Amino acid sequence: MSAWQEVITPGRFDGQTVIVTGAGSGIGRATALRVAREGGRVIASDLSRERLEELVAENPDLGLVPVAGDISTEDAVQAVVGAAGGRVDGLANVAGIMDHFHGLHELPDEIWERVMAVNVTSVVRLSRAVLPIMLEAGYGSIVNVSSEAGLRGSAAGAAYTASKHAVNGLTKSAAVMYGRKGIRVNAVAPGGTITHIEAPMDSELAKETIAPLFGVVLPPAAQADELAASITFLLSRDATNINGVVLASDNGWNAI
Ligand code: NAD
Numbered sequence: 001m002s003a004w005q006e007v008i009t010p011g012r013f014d015g016q017t018v019i020v021t022g023a024g025s026g027i028g029r030a031t032a033l034r035v036a037r038e039g040g041r042v043i044a045s046d047l048s049r050e051r052l053e054e055l056v057a058e059n060p061d062l063g064l065v066p067v068a069g070d071i072s073t074e075d076a077v078q079a080v081v082g083a084a085g086g087r088v089d090g091l092a093n094v095a096g097i098m099d100h101f102h103g104l105h106e107l108p109d110e111i112w113e114r115v116m117a118v119n120v121t122s123v124v125r126l127s128r129a130v131l132p133i134m135l136e137a138g139y140g141s142i143v144n145v146s147s148e149a150g151l152r153g154s155a156a157g158a159a160y161t162a163s164k165h166a167v168n169g170l171t172k173s174a175a176v177m178y179g180r181k182g183i184r185v186n187a188v189a190p191g192g193t194i195t196h197i198e199a200p201m202d203s204e205l206a207k208e209t210i211a212p213l214f215g216v217v218l219p220p221a222a223q224a225d226e227l228a229a230s231i232t233f234l235l236s237r238d239a240t241n242i243n244g245v246v247l248a249s250d251n252g253w254n255a256i
Contacts, residue, residue: 004226008034013035016035018089019081020042024044028046031092032055035092036062043080045068045076052067072117072121072125078129093123094231096118096119096163099158100157100199101157101199101203102202103158107158116166127142139182140178141183145167145227148191148192148253150189154213171187171246179244186234186245189254192220219250226249227249230247
């Protein structure tokens with residue numbers, strides 16, 4: 001376990017409204033809390049109403065606005081953007097699900113469709129809804145959560161790997177198209193991180209091909225607040241000159 005301790009930068013998000021998806025657990029929760037502790041008003045989105053209620057109950061003094069719903073649907077997107085009330089300085093697209101490590105020949109339709117809906121369509125829908133607000137303001141910072149599986153073919157199954165490569169593509173396209181209008185769009189690619197994400201390895205093929213690599217190359221897993229540190233840096237104005245990067249936050253896995 002890392003000896004690193006989170007240190008708050010007071011006021012870094014003062015006056016800002018930041019949308020964080022997946023805020024009920026893991027990396028999204030840590031990101032929502034970091035932004036809120038640093039003065040931001042956080043629109044906290046998650047599928048789980050219960051997790052959001054817990055988040056708010058445990059942190060009654062922070063500016064957390066919970067909005068429950070499936071963020072891959074247009075209804076939930078509209079509810080989240082409505083709660084922001086016409087101002088969105090930052091958007092952290094964190095919500096995501098793993099696949100079951102299926103190879104392409106054995107990939108069930110429902111896993112492909114659900115993984116693409118949550119990991120990709122939600123990023124498309126929410127960014128599409130938020131960008132006009134950012135364009136109007138002439139400022140905005142979007143951070144998409146990718147993965148080590150967005151950098152290589154040996155970290156997950158076909159669906160999750162494809163979804164995170166798509167996230168990188170959306171990030172770079174938007175960075176180019178909106179960069180000159182004051183909007184930065186970046187991604188963070190976490191390595192192994194201790195959260196509640198489920199990653200069952202149901203595939204015999206993956207057990208033969210991918211599992212042995214994990215034993216050789218996997219650096220120690222990070223805590224969720226270490227990922228929040230990377231995400232909030234890119235969300236913050238200190239990342240002023242950074243646009244279109246896919247920042248690996250993975251204890252060096254990307255270099256192996
Ligand atoms: P987690 O399961 O702890 O948290 C994810 C949260 O997202 C949950 O609270 C869940 O309810 C929510 N969520 C799922 N589907 C949703 C939907 N359709 N609408 C709204 N909310 C939804 O997982 P985590 O590890 O914190 O994952 C966060 C992100 O980090 C994901 O995009 C994941 O792919 C990525 N990631 C995680 C790891 C890791 O090792 N944990 C590694 C690389 C990338």
